[in-house]
Amino acid sequence: MFTYKMPTELFVGRGSSKQTGEKLKGLGGTRVILITDNGVLQAGILSGIEESIKSAELPYVIFHEVEPEPTIQGVEAATRMLKEFSADIVLGIGGGSSMDTAKAVAAMAVNEGKIFDYVGFGLVKKQPLPIVAVPTTAGTGSEATFWSVLADKTNDIKASVGGWNIMPVLAIVDPELTLSLPPRVTAATGMDALCHAMESYVAKSTQPISEGMSIRAMEMIARSLRRAVNRGDDIEAREDMLVGSLVAALAFNVTRLGLSHALAIPFGAHFHIPHGVINAILLPWVMEYNLPAATEKYITIAKIFGENVDGLAPCDGAKKAVDAVKKLLSDIGLTEGLKDWKVTEGDLEKIAKEGILSGNVAVNPRLAGVKDLVEISRRALNGLK
Ligand SMILES: [Fe+2]
Incomplete structure (x- = not known):
């Protein structure tokens, strides 16, 4: 139902x-x-x-x-x-x-x-x-x-x-x-929108209506985020991004999100990391964690990003989605890690204990406890540099 x-x-x-x-x-x-x-x-x-x-x-x-x-x-x-x-x-x-x-x-x-x-x-x-x-x-x-x-x-x-x-x-x-949004804000907010579409798509609470919207939003963002960041006056890219972020919201409003957003709130509150930036930092590592629980969906995501998954074992095809997001982050200049925001290993348990209370944890495709949230955050400490 x-x-x-x-x-x-x-x-x-x-x-x-x-x-x-x-x-x-x-x-x-x-x-x-x-x-x-x-x-x-x-x-x-x-x-x-x-x-x-x-x-x-x-x-x-x-x-x-x-x-x-x-x-x-x-x-x-x-x-x-x-x-x-x-x-x-x-x-x-x-x-x-x-x-x-x-x-x-x-x-x-x-x-x-x-x-x-x-x-x-x-x-x-x-x-x-x-x-x-x-x-x-x-x-x-x-x-x-x-x-x-x-x-x-x-x-x-x-x-x-x-x-x-x-x-x-x-x-x-x-x-x-x-049109006048600076590249870094375009990149960070665009990653927030992508994260919405993706977390909603793989969520346990996904449903045919939201799923269709998530896929469409990911397609629009995948084809236009690089251009919107690197050629800000491109109205077609801007339109794709704005409509894509709206369509992603229409999806996640009824499904909730996942572990990136569960952790984004406490990291944002304690370290004042902008919402889009913290989601960009966490997303590849949350995806990696979720791969075994939503393999087919991550294969679809890899294809949306133009990755070739032909002939690959399902788990290898799904990993291509993570590679695609890392490439995107590198192309839009968001390669920083938690350490760049003065987060240390010692902070992770406290953040994880707050993050686990989020309603987004229950709908994440893979069951997660505090230890898992700590491990995901530890991987995000250094970023992609
Ligand atoms: Fe968000």
Whole structure:
């Protein structure tokens, strides 16, 4: 038995963000809070969107202090701004940080207490304000997921608030907004998207609908990530990456992920490694660990990456998928290891004990314990250099 549900309307295409204002109005919004970060603000990405909001004659305020790792403190500050301005619709523009903040702010506009009172799934009771999400990176897929991942900067704790009712009512997915992303951000966020597609595909919880989406997302990312990183103005590559990351999110939202994401949260919280980078560091070693449990699937992945598996024993064919991801990482300049982020062997047990508590462990194709997570992380210490 399985269900597939997707309550977010997806409006996709080059230039689509120029219709943001009328879309907000169509959803019944009369006063808008735009939530973003300083990078997006300074990159000039917002001009077309702001113009459209002005032509729709909607008053708006901008909260632009979202941090790279979004915090509950940021959520509180933005919620105060929302209430002072009496906004009735929340527009999150940016990477996962801004969109996750927007989800939390929309929830806290109408619910009591603090956002971390709602850690878990389905605990946000009162219907949040409508959320419109506009991604400017091709990675997290947060525009179409029901998670808001937040950190408490006072104690390095990272936790997720989830629920169907914090999903955006509308995602506006415009590849033109990603044209100015620097190569390293393109590489890291692109690897996050690839990791989503792949972890969902091999997960125990996979189902025919999500599986089809995972395969399509991997195809788009495999053919376009190198180009998007090394030739940033290539709109076709950018479009593949942005739509690929969206499609990957449509897959993993219903399946959850795997061991890379189980470990990515504690490594991110304690060592402040960007989410895409930590997934890129871990993915080849998680794949290697999972090979015996999902051999056929890794053979399919190898083929998606153009590897020749003809005449090979299944286990050798599956290993080609790991080789393909290592080659990709090398071509996009992400060869670092955990040591480059000051992680030592002595840190691994603590991280593994936190990682094992993630809901992503249960759906990983191969059963894993704390020792396995330590071993995977140990292999990732040196990276691929
Ligand atoms: Fe992710």
